[in-house]
Amino acid sequence: MDNSDNITAQTTPAETTGFSSRATLLICLIWLAGFLLVMLVSSGSLRDDVLARLETGAQQMHATINEELNPYESIASGIARMRTVKEALTGQQDGAALKRFLLRANDDMKTEALIVLAPSGFPMAASKDFGIDFEQRDFSFRPYFQQAMLGEQGRYYATGFITGQRGYFFSAPVWHNEKVIGVVVVKADLEPLMYRIKTLAPDYMIIGYDGVVFSASRSGWVYNSLYPLAETQRLAIHESRRYPRTSLVGLSSEPLDDIFHSDQIVLNATGLANRYFARRTRAPELGWHIFALAPSSVLFQDVAIYLLYYTLAFALLFLIWLYQRKRTEVQRHVKVLNAELERRVALLTRELKESNEELQELVDHYRTTQDQLKETRGQLVQTAKLAVLGEMSAGINHELSQPLLALNTYIENSQRLLAKSEYDKVGANLKELQQVAGNMRDIVSRFKVFARRTPPEPRPFGLQEVISGTRVIMKPLLSKSALELRIRQQGNIPDLFGDPVQVQQVLVNLVTNAADALEGDKDGWIAMDICARGKEVEILVTDSGAGIAVELRDKVFEPFFTTKARGLGLGLALSRRIIETLGGSLTLQETAAGGTCFVLKLPVYTHGENA
Incomplete structure (x- = not known):
């Protein structure tokens, strides 16, 4: 693929696409001629339009004032x-x-x-x-x-x-x-009224027959004279007390004939002379001249917009012509490019196929590794189960030996009663035998389910089912150690979703660890507090032991870490992994009274949830 950079060089045409100085000059002259033509035509048309609008505005102001007054x-x-x-x-x-x-x-x-x-x-x-x-x-x-x-x-x-x-x-x-x-x-x-008529023209002035501006759209014009006044005129105006006493500065120095009849007027209010388009109307019944005005800059702005439109249109036409010229030039190189691209595509396709084959091998290897990891995890879970059962073997032996002794006693007693033909008592003994056998079957079935190696079977289940199984499995160990398991439940507990055997394995592991921590403590106890908190069920497994040293608390969930003389150190690590797989959490919590407290949280079952 080292030759891929050469394709750009091959697609670049040898000829330049620029213009000669003569062609450039010709294009500029065409644009300039059109520019001048548009400027002349648009300025004349727009000027007539502005004056017509001012004429209409002056008439409307006159009519509005009369209608109001x-x-x-x-x-x-x-x-x-x-x-x-x-x-x-x-x-x-x-x-x-x-x-x-x-x-x-x-x-x-x-x-x-x-x-x-x-x-x-x-x-x-x-x-x-x-x-x-x-x-x-x-x-x-x-x-x-x-x-x-x-x-x-x-x-x-x-x-x-x-x-x-x-x-x-x-x-x-x-x-x-x-x-x-x-x-x-x-x-x-x-x-x-003056506020209303402001909207009828860009600017306006109302001038009395004495030449004084009585009202205007610009405050600098008001109470000044439209044209210069003689001193006697100023004195007469001041003595009439018609206006506030001002200097009556002349706004325009043009001849009166131009002021009242020309299409344009020059006004000076702030030291700068500004030219305005003007249309006027007389209101003899009111004693006023009404001027509708528009700054000449309005015309320049409108003409500039027309010139901008012309320039954009000219540029668009020029770009279209340039595009067509360039398109013709590019088409000459398309055939060369197609041949080169076909060669490159074939090369890239071959390399891509090789890359895909390598990627497929990596994916297969990854899947194999994942399967092996899943198998190893299952073996570790099974090993942890068997380790727990091994620790409880002595208690299981004790738990089953008593029912077996009772079975032997009932059988011997039933034989003697049969010899005496006391069949009613024999029937009563058989019922007792049936109950003892059922208890043994229940114990064995619980251990069988717990020890069985099967894939997880998620389903909705009640927590009471798991608690009952845990109590049965832990009974031999607790009886042997003379420990009490206190189960305390607050309110109704909603159903959960997952594999109940996995949850039971976690609880058995936590209770077993607590029993090991209380070994030799005759007054020890283990508590299991259950409550629902919002969308979670919380289970606290607490013991009255010495607790876990502060420096070891961060390590208890690490694989192969243990403080016991026996065991693999996998119980808590696998328990946390199981609970996280079910969408929950398992943490160690400090207690004020000493001992150890593990907090297990599981999400509540939502209707319609499935595996």
Whole structure:
């Protein structure tokens, strides 16, 4: 496989795929010509579109403002005709009654404020609390008051000299006996309206006939003049008290004809001149010029997007052409590559086949090793069982010798009774013989099951079955050693899943170890505490012996480690392996009162679980 790196060299074409300088120049010129054409066409089209949208925005702003403000004029004339207003102005009612009336009317009409002025220009009552000195304020200088006192309805926009908020004021005269006895003023709050019209154009300005910007989308324009004002004009505007006192800086230095008729306007509010597209509409009924504006940068951004699209399309077409050119070139080398690849595939296939054969040999060897390991483990388990039975052989002999002696006695007694023809007593002896034989059979069968070498047979089983078998198997050894096995169970114990013989082998091994640790101790005991904890069953095997030295506790589960004079040292190692195979755990736990405590945990059987 050393020649595999040569394939790349063989697939690389000898010819270069670059372009000559003449071809490169031609492509650049084609792109540049298209770039200029797109820029010219798109800028003209987009400019017309921006101006059309601004024209529509200016008209919509005019219509929106009229729609919002026109109802207020009829509100002023309607309030002026109310009897309560006339009676208050003629002294037939006090100011408190008039104020209550204005409060109710203001809530119904949703106005900003309702004010009733006396012929002197001082307020009699208002629907809004303007401060303790409100009644001493003179409104006679306001044009809307002067118009109403002449018997006409008035309109006037201004910034309130009390609240400082922009508003539009509507006034109506109050007639009594063909004489004007007072003025009703309705104030419309312009702030919500100005917020609404901001969405109709990128930028806007509302300019009074005095040239002052009354409202705008940019705060730096407000209360400045659209064009430079003479000093006398500034003084007249300040004396009118229509706006807050500002320097009235001119926003544009262009001629007035360009400001009010050109498609573009240059504004300077922050020291930088910015060009805007502009469309205007007059609102003579309001006294305003409405400007809809858009920064010229909007056009540049849109043109840039069109140019980007053009460049991407040109690049795509160029890449398609380049792809076709490259494809034709690559096809010339495909035949050479195919021949080389077929040779390489044949070589690789032969090597892969050899590798597979070697791998198969390794797998077979691994399986053989696993089988041998499983066989060895089974032999070790069987050896451990036989070792336990060997240790208990003397107790088993004692456990069976007594029933055999009893059998012999019952047989001799039955023979004498037969000779005397006492058949009833013979039948009773036979029943006793049957019971003794059954007990012996039960003992032998338990040991037979325990010692039998069979593969594990997992199944659901109750722990009581295992405990009973353990008690029977351990009875000879415990009787011989005069030890007591205390079995304590807390509540109901759920079923487990596995091979009960394997679990029984582990318990027998733990109890046998405990009995060996208590050898010679007449007061010794062994306890087996059983309880269910969630999804596990926990079994604690505890003895009252001297316990295991601290330095040896980490070694008790190691194979061939033992502290006894006899034994192989495999019991605890095999027990832990068996329990882990069943999905549980076997650990050594410290006890406060001395002795040794092994904790065995097994998972609870789940319905539907199988081997």
